[in-house]
Amino acid sequence: MDFRKKLIAGNWKMNGTGEMLDEVRELLDAHPKPKYDILICPPATLLAAMSSLTAERSILTGGQDCHHEQAGAHTGDISGQMLADAGASFVILGHSERRADHGETDDNVNVKARAAIAAGLKVVICVGETLAEREAANTLEIIAGQLAGSVPDLATGANLVVAYEPVWAIGTGKVATLEQIGEVHDFIRMQLEKRLGAGVGRSTRLLYGGSVKAGNAAEIFGVSNVDGALVGGASLKAADFSPIINALDAAS
Numbered sequence: 629m630d631f632r633k634k635l636i637a638g639n640w641k642m643n644g645t646g647e648m649l650d651e652v653r654e655l656l657d658a659h660p661k662p663k664y665d666i667l668i669c670p671p672a673t674l675l676a677a678m679s680s681l682t683a684e685r686s687i688l689t690g691g692q693d694c695h696h697e698q699a700g701a702h703t704g705d706i707s708g709q710m711l712a713d714a715g716a717s718f719v720i721l722g723h724s725e726r727r728a729d730h731g732e733t734d735d736n737v738n739v740k741a742r743a744a745i746a747a748g749l750k751v752v753i754c755v756g757e758t759l760a761e762r763e764a765a766n767t768l769e770i771i772a773g774q775l776a777g778s779v780p781d782l783a784t785g786a787n788l789v790v791a792y793e794p795v796w797a798i799g800t801g802k803v804a805t806l807e808q809i810g811e812v813h814d815f816i817r818m819q820l821e822k823r824l825g826a827g828v829g830r831s832t833r834l835l836y837g838g839s840v841k842a843g844n845a846a847e848i849f850g851v852s853n854v855d856g857a858l859v860g861g862a863s864l865k866a867a868d869f870s871p872i873i874n875a876l877d878a879a880s
């Protein structure tokens with residue numbers, strides 16, 4: 629649907645030092661006037677430098693997590709306000725690696741999302757089932773629970789993006805089938821409409837994530853209710869990420 633601007637997001641995870649900004653320079657040159665939003669979420673150490681490079685240009689920047697308070701005695705943590713101050717306009721929350729490595733719950737994600745939105749950021753909330761949950765035919769139940777718990781009531785199409793990332797497809801080279809992606813994306817849209825109203829539900833962008841690369845991006849972008857992708861490994865090099873961005877042209 630045209631009113632949802634497509635979004636292609638790169639999650640650099642714990643990868644990247646200063647010299648990797650050259651990849652961003654290459655992307656800026658290759659995509660000076662995209663019809664969609666291009667977002668890169670580097671490690672926090674690169675955020676300010678990347679944001680000054682991309683300011684007023686065609687790439688947006690974001691954080692990979694934030695604290696649920698804006699400031700205070702929380703050694704090692706970063707707040708939404710700090711991300712915004714460093715130039716970020718988005719933050720990824722509830723990525724399955726944070727849920728697994730740091731025991732983040734839906735409640736944690738919800739309170740972080742409220743803090744991030746209060747700081748003026750848009751949130752990319754990640755949901756997704758494990759392989760065991762899919763094999764037990766619990767996928768939709770798990771997704772419904774994660775959405776209900778993680779997405780705050782104040783979410784709107786302007787401040788919320790939901791990324792469907794089956795845990796078994798992240799960094800594994802295994803991609804969900806187009807049928808699996810379509811089923812879950814249609815379900816997420818329906819859940820959001822039911823809970824937040826048709827206006828919010830229909831205007832929220834839904835991304836697929838899980839081993840997206842140049843070779844499979846176009847067909848994934850053709851699935852109903854897929855408004856773009858959250859890309860991990862293939863976002864690290866401009867040569868890999870650029871063809872994924874171009875695949876959106878074909879789908880737009």
Ligand code: PEP
Nearest residue numbers: 798799837838839860861
């Ligand atoms: C991710 O980490 O959000 C992700 C989708 O990773 P990858 O593309 O490497 O599977």
